[in-house]
Amino acid sequence: MADLADPVGLCADLIRFDTTNRGGGDSEGEREAAEYVAEFLGRHGVPAKIVESAPRRANVIARIPGADPALPALLVQGHLDVVPADAADWSVPPFSGEVRDGFLWGRGAVDMKDFCAMVLSAVASGLRPRRDLVLAFVADEEDKGDFGAHWLVERHPELFEGCVAAISESGGYSYHVPAADGRTVRLYPVGTAERGTAHLKLTARGRAGHGSRPNDENAVTMLADALHRIAGHRWPVRLTPTVRAFLDRTGAALGVPVDLSSGAAVDATVTRLGPAGSLVVPTVRNSTTPTMLSAGYKVNVIPSTATAQVDVRVLPDAEDELFEVFDSLLGPGVTREFVAHQPPVQAPVDSPWFDAMAAALRGEDPDAVVVPYCLGGGTDAKAFSKLGMACYGFAPLSLPEGFPYRAMAHGVDERVPVEGLRFGTRVLKRFLESC
Missing domain, CATH: 3.40.630.10 (Zn peptidases)
Incomplete structure (x- = not known):
């Protein structure tokens, strides 16, 4: 010991x-x-x-x-x-x-x-x-x-x-990123927010029947269509205080122009940040990712139900908007329920706590650049x-x-x-x- x-x-x-x-x-x-x-x-x-x-x-x-x-x-x-x-x-x-x-x-x-x-x-x-x-x-x-x-x-x-x-x-670990002038900057992201987690079970209910006969109430097809809409939906950029501060402060440290005037401008800014941008890619948007499927028991039988699970990650203050849009993507015959639900969390970026963390890091590494960071997971x-x-x-x-x-x-x-x-x-x- x-x-x-x-x-x-x-x-x-x-x-x-x-x-x-x-x-x-x-x-x-x-x-x-x-x-x-x-x-x-x-x-x-x-x-x-x-x-x-x-x-x-x-x-x-x-x-x-x-x-x-x-x-x-x-x-x-x-x-x-x-x-x-x-x-x-x-x-x-x-x-x-x-x-x-x-x-x-x-x-x-x-x-x-x-x-x-x-x-x-x-x-x-x-x-x-x-x-x-x-x-x-x-x-x-x-x-x-x-x-x-x-x-x-x-x-x-x-x-x-x-x-x-x-x-x-x-949070609080060093991340080496290249600056515009050729320097290497030691970035220390400190977690001040987390996306929320909503694991959803989708259930499509249709009409059972023989696989050889036409069936316009096929639960498998209804579910597949819903998942296609969900997977293909491009969620808009949504800047939380943490992500906005990350982009502004990281861009300033690296000498990279920061433009947050539109979704396209944010995407371009993230790209210009290079490796540092990868830290923020999962958190400029909500995400809805289908991960599990289950339906049927025999190839020649159309089942009456089909289920799937979707991993939903939602930014702070965005849950109501996300679920309203998500429900519109389900279509007729498909319902959702929570398997797990943990709302997003957010702490103040400009606070004595954050300042004390930054000071402690700079006490051991005077060149530390300390920035707030939103976790994509939880x-x-x-x-x-x-x-x-x-x-x-x-x-x-x-x-x-x-x-x-x-x-x-x-x-x-x-x-x-x-x-x-x-x-x-x-x-x-x-x-x-x-x-």
């Missing part, structure tokens, strides 16, 4: 707990990882409790008193579960926590046992925050959060009393925002130029640079002590 404040050893320890979450309540190892975290915090003077939502579905909660009890509290939250990893595809065993070539390898190295280790490292190094910090290491983020963040928010909101803001994964922020918290993606890392960071989460050979992890810990401690 790692006894020192080095985040590398701590992260390696956490990786060695196989906390695979296969979804649908099928998981393992969360309890052992939670016990490790709680015991580590206790050894360093921070009492922690383990709260189980179901047998072995364990969440760790701790509170560190701040120097000024009058200040509102900050939640620092991460998840201990990981997605499955097939060892046959990996260069190293995915739960080995091996250090090789300057990287720490293993499932969860960037999603998100690295951040959990940085938090533990900051505590062990003598963290002295100004305000109360609530630490939450949760289960089940890689499925629906029903045994983790969402369960805690619904059943135990008192654990987060006084928290007005939160930080967690998906995190447990969707749960904690229900308690009125402003949720930010801030899990700082320094990454080598060209490192495929976004391919690491859920990918093969997931790994994090050792020195980048130590950089992130220093930034995190700066932030937690100054915010």
Whole structure:
């Protein structure tokens, strides 16, 4: 076990707990990882409790008193579960926590046992925050959060009393992008918003019949037509405060002209931003992506029903408009229902929290260009925002130029640079002590 404040050893320890979450309540190892975290915090003077939502579905909660009890509290939250990893595809065993070539390898190295280790490292190094910090290491983020963040928010909101803001994964990492004058700019996107998630089940209801006979009420055809309309619909550009600020500030840093006067102008601006533009491509529009189909049981029988599922991602303040248009695309005979629904979240871009994150990054990298960023997917922020918290993606890392960071989460050979992890810990401690 790692006894020192080095985040590398701590992260390696956490990786060695196989906390695979296969979804649908099928998981393992969360309890052992939670016990490790709680015991580590206790050894360093921070009492922690383990709260189980179901047998072995364990969440760790701790509170560190701040120097000024009058200040509102900050939640620092991460998840201990990981997605499955097939060892046959990996260069190293995915739960080995091996250090090789300057990287720490293993499932969860960037999603998100690295951040959990940085938090533990900051505590062990003598963290002295100004305000109360609530630490939450949760289960089940890689499925629906029903045994983790969402369960805690619904059943135990008192654990987060006084928290007005939160930080967690998906932001604060370095991203090297070329400027117009040939310089390389180190961009640090900090998450200030997330698109909402709506997983929809579509059901077409028609008239059953023999496959050899004409049938103008064929449920399969009705569903296929609806999916064709949905997949072919070009959603218009919609600029949220986060995306607008990203485009303006990134363009200024790179010396690239920014024109946001129309949808076509926004698309052209994103293209001019080059690699930096790829960060914002999924979040200038809503998206509706058909992903699953099911119909029939025999080739010569026209079924009476056909179903599909559609992955819908919606920008902040755009749900009503999206669903009105979506429903118009369904056509007759096709209905929809929610399989899962988590509305979008949005935190203030211009806030003392964001300023403190930027200052902490610049304290370790004076050339850091810190910009707000909207996540195309989602995190447990969707749960904690229900308690009125402003949720930010801030899990700082320094990454080598060209490192495929976004391919690491859920990918093969997931790994994090050792020195980048130590950089992130220093930034995190700066932030937690100054915010």
